[in-house]
Amino acid sequence: MNSKDQFQFSKGVILYPVFFVLLIWLIFSLEIRFGINFTEYGIYPQTLKGLRGVLFSPFIHSGISHLYHNTIPLFVLTTALFYFYRPIAWKVIIYGILLSGFITWSIGRPSYHIGASGLIYVLVSFTFFKGIFAKYYRLIALSLLVIFLYGGMIWYVFPIEAGVSWEGHTAGLLTGLIFALIFRKEIAKPKKFAWEEESFNEEEDPFLKHFDENGNFIELPDMETELEATTEDVLNVDYSMTREQEGRATIHYTFKPNKD
Known part of the structure; x- marks a missing residue:
């Protein structure tokens, strides 16, 4: 149904x-x-x-x-x-x-x-x-x-x-x-909101895979420009999901300013 x-x-x-x-x-x-x-x-x-x-x-x-x-x-x-x-x-x-x-x-x-x-x-x-x-x-x-x-x-x-x-x-x-x-298979289910329709798969996320189970940085994310960074370079990692994104999660990386 x-x-x-x-x-x-x-x-x-x-x-x-x-x-x-x-x-x-x-x-x-x-x-x-x-x-x-x-x-x-x-x-x-x-x-x-x-x-x-x-x-x-x-x-x-x-x-x-x-x-x-x-x-x-x-x-x-x-x-x-x-x-x-x-x-x-x-x-x-x-x-x-x-x-x-x-x-x-x-x-x-x-x-x-x-x-x-x-x-x-x-x-x-x-x-x-x-x-x-x-x-x-x-x-x-x-x-x-x-x-x-x-x-x-x-x-x-x-x-x-x-x-x-x-x-x-x-x-x-x-x-x-x-x-x-x-009609056993025609079981009614509650209506879902738009942001519930798409499930999130951690294995397919392009950013989350760069962190281990404890949240430690594993490797540099694949970015369009080359950027050298280590775990010390990362100031903050904000992993958030908003209703407007309809279930798509995003990760925001904040890096320290370049020392040079």
Whole structure:
């Protein structure tokens, strides 16, 4: 990943999650306004017709309570995704919907599976495991925050509550882990300042090589004009690096006046 493409706030960080949440609410409002029930467009496992739910199920909810409980975590997690993992954010969301939906279709009970909770589990799982794999303090902190906020969701990957699609939750959890492994090499790194971009190599420095480890003068620097000097001729050696030099170090030699 390019450091310029990460850890930077942009309009998309907020606009995309807001648009996604508003779209879900719009679909639900259409159901209420026109008395339509989109439940049959959800995932119905092991049926050809039920495959259409892989695309549509995240946008369909059974009621206002179901929608409300999915809205907040969906907004928070997608915002974090677009801020910390912007180059791959859409891949995680789109492929996450498809893969978790297909897994749900493959292992689910013969019932309609609807709601954005499968995608939420994808985001929780991906954010947690990606931060651990990255071993970068900002992303690890994000992983711990996600566990603190949504760690209790882990219980709902088991069939402990009737009417809850634990299959969709399990599918989302597995999908997030898979994506964290697939995108493991795309680890976000902090943006560097210009003066940090170029590393300094002592072996390549044309002046530093004339001094030993203790700072003693070894030989005369290669200069354009011939100059005879000994260690006694050197008054002061100032080795400094400035921000404007963008990482390039310079050595300033001060020689005693010529006795002649």
